[in-house]
Amino acid sequence: xxxxxxxxxxxxxxxxxxxxxxxxxxxxxxxxxxxxxxxxxxxxxxxxxxxxxxxxxxxxxxxxxxxxxxxxxxxxxxxxxxxxxxxxxxxxxxxxxxxxxxxxxxxxxxxxxxxxxxxxxxxxxxxxxxxxxxxxxxxxxxxxxxxxxxxxxxxxxxxxxxxxxxxxxxxxxxxxxxxxxxxxxxxxxxxxxxxxxxxxxxxxxxxxxxxxxxxxxxxxxxxxxxxxxxxxxxxxxxxxxxxxxxxxxxxxxxxxxxxxxxxxxxxxxxxxxxxxxxxxxxxxxxxxxxxxxxxxxxxxxxxxxxxxxxxxxxxxxxxxxxxxx
Amino acid sequence: xxxxxxxxxxxxxxxxxxxxxxxxxxxxxxxxxxxxxxxxxxxxxxxxxxxxxxxxxxxxxxxxxxxxxxxxxxxxxxxxxxxxxxxxxxxxxxxxxxxxxxxxxxxxxxxxxxxxxxxxxxxxxxxxxxxxxxxxxxxxxxxxxxxxxxxxxxxxxxxxxxxxxxxxxxxxxxxxxxxxxxxxxxxxxxxxxxxxxxxxxxxxxxxxxxxxxxxxxxxxxxxxxxxxxxxxxxxxxxxxxxxxxxxxxxxxxxxxxxxxxxxxxxxxxxxxxxxxxxxxxxxxxxxxxxxxxxxxxxxxxxxxxxxxxxxxxxxxxxxxxxxxxxxxxxxxxxxxxxxxxxxxxxxxxxxxxxxxxxxxxxxxxxxxxxxxxxxxxxxxxxxxxxxxxxxxxxxxxxxxxxxxxxxxxxxxxxxxxxxxxxxxxxxxxxxxxxxx
Numbered sequence: 001x002x003x004x005x006x007x008x009x010x011x012x013x014x015x016x017x018x019x020x021x022x023x024x025x026x027x028x029x030x031x032x033x034x035x036x037x038x039x040x041x042x043x044x045x046x047x048x049x050x051x052x053x054x055x056x057x058x059x060x061x062x063x064x065x066x067x068x069x070x071x072x073x074x075x076x077x078x079x080x081x082x083x084x085x086x087x088x089x090x091x092x093x094x095x096x097x098x099x100x101x102x103x104x105x106x107x108x109x110x111x112x113x114x115x116x117x118x119x120x121x122x123x124x125x126x127x128x129x130x131x132x133x134x135x136x137x138x139x140x141x142x143x144x145x146x147x148x149x150x151x152x153x154x155x156x157x158x159x160x161x162x163x164x165x166x167x168x169x170x171x172x173x174x175x176x177x178x179x180x181x182x183x184x185x186x187x188x189x190x191x192x193x194x195x196x197x198x199x200x201x202x203x204x205x206x207x208x209x210x211x212x213x214x215x216x217x218x219x220x221x222x223x224x225x226x227x228x229x230x231x232x233x234x235x236x237x238x239x240x241x242x243x244x245x246x247x248x249x250x251x252x253x254x255x256x257x258x259x260x261x262x263x264x265x266x267x268x269x270x271x272x273x274x275x276x277x278x279x280x281x282x283x284x285x286x287x288x289x290x291x292x293x294x295x296x297x298x299x300x301x302x303x304x305x306x307x308x309x310x311x312x313x314x315x316x317x318x319x320x321x322x323x324x325x
Numbered sequence: 326x327x328x329x330x331x332x333x334x335x336x337x338x339x340x341x342x343x344x345x346x347x348x349x350x351x352x353x354x355x356x357x358x359x360x361x362x363x364x365x366x367x368x369x370x371x372x373x374x375x376x377x378x379x380x381x382x383x384x385x386x387x388x389x390x391x392x393x394x395x396x397x398x399x400x401x402x403x404x405x406x407x408x409x410x411x412x413x414x415x416x417x418x419x420x421x422x423x424x425x426x427x428x429x430x431x432x433x434x435x436x437x438x439x440x441x442x443x444x445x446x447x448x449x450x451x452x453x454x455x456x457x458x459x460x461x462x463x464x465x466x467x468x469x470x471x472x473x474x475x476x477x478x479x480x481x482x483x484x485x486x487x488x489x490x491x492x493x494x495x496x497x498x499x500x501x502x503x504x505x506x507x508x509x510x511x512x513x514x515x516x517x518x519x520x521x522x523x524x525x526x527x528x529x530x531x532x533x534x535x536x537x538x539x540x541x542x543x544x545x546x547x548x549x550x551x552x553x554x555x556x557x558x559x560x561x562x563x564x565x566x567x568x569x570x571x572x573x574x575x576x577x578x579x580x581x582x583x584x585x586x587x588x589x590x591x592x593x594x595x596x597x598x599x600x601x602x603x604x605x606x607x608x609x610x611x612x613x614x615x616x617x618x619x620x621x622x623x624x625x626x627x628x629x630x631x632x633x634x635x636x637x638x639x640x641x642x643x644x645x646x647x648x649x650x651x652x653x654x655x656x657x658x659x660x661x662x663x664x665x666x667x668x669x670x671x672x673x674x675x676x677x678x679x680x681x682x683x684x685x686x687x688x689x690x691x692x693x694x695x696x697x698x699x700x701x702x703x704x705x706x707x708x709x710x711x712x713x714x715x716x717x718x719x720x721x722x723x724x725x726x727x728x729x730x731x732x733x734x735x736x737x738x739x740x741x742x743x744x745x746x747x748x749x750x751x752x753x754x755x756x757x758x759x760x761x
Contacts, residue, residue, distance in 0.1 A: 126654030128608030148538030
């Protein structure tokens, strides 16, 4: 075991080794590994608030951020996580590489793989892209969002935010609202929150809820007021115009009126309700700034902070597995 | 194999299990081939007064059936020869017991001109393996706008017209096409799909595709277009081949149309009879097909429909795609799977599982397609071409995609255990596969 820098002394040892070489999907995890990850992430939250944020769990290792889709917070979050753990971090994006010259996803990955990175963090617009890559490379692959499939690190950081706010995740009523159909965040959250025993509602117009979502072990509600009634957590999703084919909602103003979160609607939720959003927000479309910026109810800033810690926990857990190999 | 020996003037096949849908015979059989045609047929293990100079093949109880006729085959010729040539497809067909293939018109150039029909037929003659028939484009460029030269292509030798994977969206074009082709006695094939409901789709709409985050089309996309086509057949009285019906909902529409006596026949692909949407698993692109693989209930309904005769024909939907088109994220990968070599053993699974009688199964790939396009083949009758197969029904085989003959090895059956090995394939009395 590598020595731990200050701030991590209180991190409990993991109950079990990280289950997989890759981190592709919430389905790769079990409740024990989730608990380990969240405990470790919690310790990193404290470490990240120190002046010296560096720990050396990834010392000597190389982390490649391969982002085929533009991203600010996830990419910088993984970059910071890697650097704080002592890894060498390389960022690659389509605009600055030969991906725009017609090289395929797999060719790019195989090329990068030959440079012996230890961890490849991938974001791609196609569902299943991270899984495909993981079959073609030797290094560990971390899914930073694949199409409309999964964004598992986001679900973990959401769970950590909830756990810190409420002391638990199990038993909470979580309303995931808005554009569920195009949301990988929603899919990962449904998988993780139901695993942890939360009660999940998917709330949105039928055009934005996937077919047969009621069979995911969640409650589907096509009315925002009923959907957030009594909810402990209201998670608003970004309306993903860029993924939409054709018109799914009539107008932004109708959407905000019916599906946007404002003070009046929020009053229907639990008195201790917390509001979350994976970002970036469309203010005045799915969420009113008044709600988003109210630190008494909004966990949105916490989510960003938790993001770095959770990603450090993911990377450190995978690295520990690599050490043991 | 390609340099075929001159046909022995007389070949006798004896001691076979003869399955001939035309006569309804499934039992002991023997036959005599003379000058490429079936000269005598006996529903008995042997032939009386066998000519002394006949080459005698003892089938040893193996299945003797008409060679398969596959109405839906894509190659890459002309235009995409690295995927598959007519020759490589013909070799795969011969190895799979398929003695006639109908190639789709969506090549480069499109088969929408009698000269291209002629080109295909000439190439097929040069290859001299199995019969290759072109399907002509229904509309110029397969663009769904203006009718192609159906009459001239028919004279040149095309066996039906279709726009392959592209639906003919404009109902007026479809109406005129049916009326005009019907007047010439030319069969129109159409794959029913509503292009708007199916826009961008790579899977069938379901709980599974929703969780996987795959853009999906509802089965209604197929039902809606099929209902339109049925209405237009009612209007024109023309014959229509429903190209790859795939789900329970459209089967109900088909049953109603057939009950009304409309001249509609339907084909299903072996893939949709074998796999369901869950075979996609972890985004495996070899199972990305058009129409997309449906739910298990749909697959079961399709099997019932083939058994009952509601679905007339089974096709391989052979669609070669090289690795560079398949080793991609699921939504970027090319759809389709090769199937010429696996059609027969895959079909026989339904026999071994006790789902469909052998006679009916063989009919779906021999007599039924022969009748659809007016071929004399597909039956074991005196005077019919000696397009035949011998097959060990019970021989186990494990499909190894890497060893398939097709230039592209995108087989959905890779690694699958099947039963039924083709021992010999004859085309016009010539042995084109096996028999050594």
